[in-house]
Amino acid sequence: MRFTVGDVAYLGGGEADRALAEVAQLRLSVDSRVADIASARSRFGDRTPLLVETVMLRRRAAVKLPDASRWLFTEEAVEQATAAAVAVHRAERLTGRAVHDVTCSVGTELVALAGRAERVVGSDVDEVRLAMARHNLSGSDVLLCRADALHPVTRDTVVVADPARRSGGRRRFDPRDYTPALDALLEVYAGRDLVVKCAPGIDFDRVRGLGFDGEIEVTSLGGGVRESCLWSAGLATPGVSRRATILDGAEQLTDADPDDCPVAPAGRWIVDPDGAVVRAGLVRHYGARHGLWQLDPAIAYLSGDGLPPGVRGFEVIAELGFTERALRRELAARDVGAVEILVRGVGVDPDALRPRLRLRGSQRLAVVITRIGAGSASRAVAYVCRPSR
Template sequence: MAPRRAEGLVLQRDGHRGQAVLKGGGLSFTLDDVAYLAGGEGRAALAEVDALALTDASRISDIASTRARFGDRAAVLVETTLLRRKATVKLADARRWLFTREALEQATAAAVAAHRADRLTGRAVHDVTCSVGTELAALAGRADRIVGSDVDEVRVAMARHNLDGSAVLLCRADALSPVTRDTTVVADPARRSGGRRTFDPRDYTPALDDLLDVYAGRDLVVKCAPGIDFDQVRRLGFDGEIEVTSLGGGVREACLWSPGLATPGVTRRATILDRAEQITDAEADDCPVAAPGRWIVDPDGAVVRAGLVRHYGARHGLWQLDPAIAYLSGDELPTGVRGFEVIAEYGLAERTLRQELSARDVGALEILVRGVSVDPDELRTRLRLRGSERLSLVITRIGAGSASRTVVYLCRASR
């Protein structure tokens, strides 16, 4: 069979030995591949391949030497090595794990999985979509008893290798056919269909409405895409807590906690792992609207996504610039929060902005936009920056209807 290419790799299927097969989501591993990679021979081969650079410049020659050394095993060795390197941003010990590309893309970052596991401490937990075991690894040492299952036998085999030494019971099972009782169920449905990301939770695999139906009356945790429509989730019958979690400055996920696992009175929660801060809709939201003070604050994405801007403002003594816009302001910054110190205020007149920025010797400009149709990159180009100073623009809409106006705040970032 002629070689086929994927992302710069030359990979080949061996139909006689059942070796890895190319698919849109990378290589499709077999049980034979997993057994080889997990065994002594495979581990030694992986150590050799890991010593290769496998950069864009060296990849063709590195793959050629791997093929010459390991023959038909080259594809799974190279793929596993590259996946392990990519996984280091999610897992501290990624260099000993086995993955498929799709499983790695959906895998939860270790800090996020650990946070979820903390909320499940002491419980008997069944991860019904365990994949290669990232959630199970976080649960180990926290949960009282742990079961992991997946419909994909290859991923179960990988999880067995990845969790070697952990007290986790693994089996192959369909998430919609319960095989445990009296456990807290954790599910992380696939959010791609035909290689494309899906935003409708009814198109998840397994579908969210099916999960809610099958596990009705049981404690259930479901990891969802951060952009999931909260109102649609409620229409599907979910009446627990929706938690939005951020890490490293980005929103990572929305997690559904059934009523038995939710904090009483809480239906929405924002968790900012970088600052170990949580805020919920059970807190006060008496946040006034006023002109900017010394600082403008762009709240963490988890706060905005969870609809808790007013609650966050009330907690930190801040106020809104406009009731419909997420920017907050105050005379003091909350501890550890990045802010923008207001220098001047303008309308959106590019000629005036260009003159002001030139007079201030601005050469680098961070541009934040809310409520206004402005492309920051295009605007930055048109402003023709030439100086050495670095400042920021905060562009937003103030007011509604015919009374609305676009306001530009020239600022200096706190860090």
């Protein structure tokens, strides 16, 4: 639904607090939603859609924000909101600086910046989201104002931007189609310290082609890549153009780190590096740091005789040339009934392959399928493995 400024004013009041607390007690599941909404409507009348939508958005946002139960959101704001741990990481890189978030939306980045940055300003062109930000940031000393991100209203601040990457529910992959467009942001804030949050899969070459010459940081959390973030040259670490940050493992790698990673046959373990490492193109750097080697110079799988601390790996118990028939026979001989399938470099769909293996056993193993070699020497290999956990 579309919220209005009047809706936000109501939702921020004491009467709505009590109503929201009651609606939050309802399950609002697929099975119960019709009955639950009817029950809420009998008590809250025309306010029911506002209350139900707010409760549902808070529940969705809870996976990103620990205090989402008191926040106000729009649906798009929840979709694009930065997970709290990622926002805190970014804010820590800006500690002590004056910062202006020019696309502040409902304020998720501002909360992380407050208390770390020397001074914080937030602005947005959408008056409804700005009203929600005022509610969400009540009690803080963040300055909020309505302004277009492409018309600067501050000087001597680090500019943070999080352009919208969806339109009508569909993702935009070209950064020139962001709102505001990435090329426009780079032009307007040329010569200023600028931080831009982008989609995880953004094309690095295309970004460079737009004239960006700073650092691209890829950040992962909870086993998934959350974002790519552009840090202008004045904020980048000298000599670094790519960085991978693994928040769960408290580990960072950059393209300035050593990358002397050899290529060799599989050892005891196979390691599928964190997505941030792969996306940032730092697989060799990760391997060099942890004493691992590549199975193939063009494939992101690593191998070694030990595992990096805290990293899940796959202990090799069999290696075979990959065909479905050969793999089916191998797994049947090992009494396998469930299998995790990892694939790189070959056209195999794990979900389509799994039922064709016709597994009937009692054991659970993993299979790593990949390509080894190039050109006429290329071959598909399957490694039957035991996961470390």
